[in-house]
Amino acid sequence: MKQANICPRFEKAISLLSQRWTALIINQMLSGPHRFCALQSSIGISGKVLSERLKDLEQKEIIKRKVIPETPVIIEYSLTEKGYSLEPVLKEIENWSQAWLDIERAENIK
Amino acid sequence: MKQANICPRFEKAISLLSQRWTALIINQMLSGPHRFCALQSSIGISGKVLSERLKDLEQKEIIKRKVIPETPVIIEYSLTEKGYSLEPVLKEIENWSQAWLDIERAENIK
DNA sequence: TAAAGTTAGTTACTTTATGTAACTAACTTT
């Protein structure tokens, strides 16, 4: 039933950003390189899915994985140029969220 | 394990746009109102998931559902102001996709 | 007028994606 007449590049971009966690991972990395467990705890993702996403994003050349042979070894994930170039997208999402969404409080009021 | 210190509005926006099909549905509607089966065939989504998404987007006030009592009845889905305000986000994704993605051809070459 | 088609969905069932939690291996700190 796939018959989309939609631009394939656009569809690819959408399918990338529609993967759960992907946009949040990229967003965290906009502020600099991150380690595996830092991402894990800052966005609340499981190790399993995080490792899947990082492999996928690396393969898509959006992030790069660097092994720093300190003793204990440090694995550092950071954005490539292609990855950084998603910043305007994330910023627009943030702008929209500030303008149009508000935090529900109802559930907290007894 | 949810401990995110991320802005809750931003997270909400991300979780909206990370739902499969949602961004494509909104994108189609940027060009005007659409009927159920027009969306179905233009983006290649199943009736089941489309009806779920439309209900969800309506409840979030991003789209509105209008019953036009022509004979045969027409159900017209269109963006609200909140929905239209996502246009810059979609445009940025499109810009990025044009600048950074290309169509794989390898699989077509024998 | 019966048969076939369209629209806007829904239902039942299957496959895929995520979540949860425990585990590993190599190293460090107590």
Next chain:
DNA sequence: AAAGTTAGTTACATAAAGTAACTAACTTTA
């Protein structure tokens, strides 16, 4: 030696999507 940290992996459970057939109300065609 025991416990903790880092960067994952594995096995199992639940949730989300895909597939395809079905419904109900109406219309068009033979």
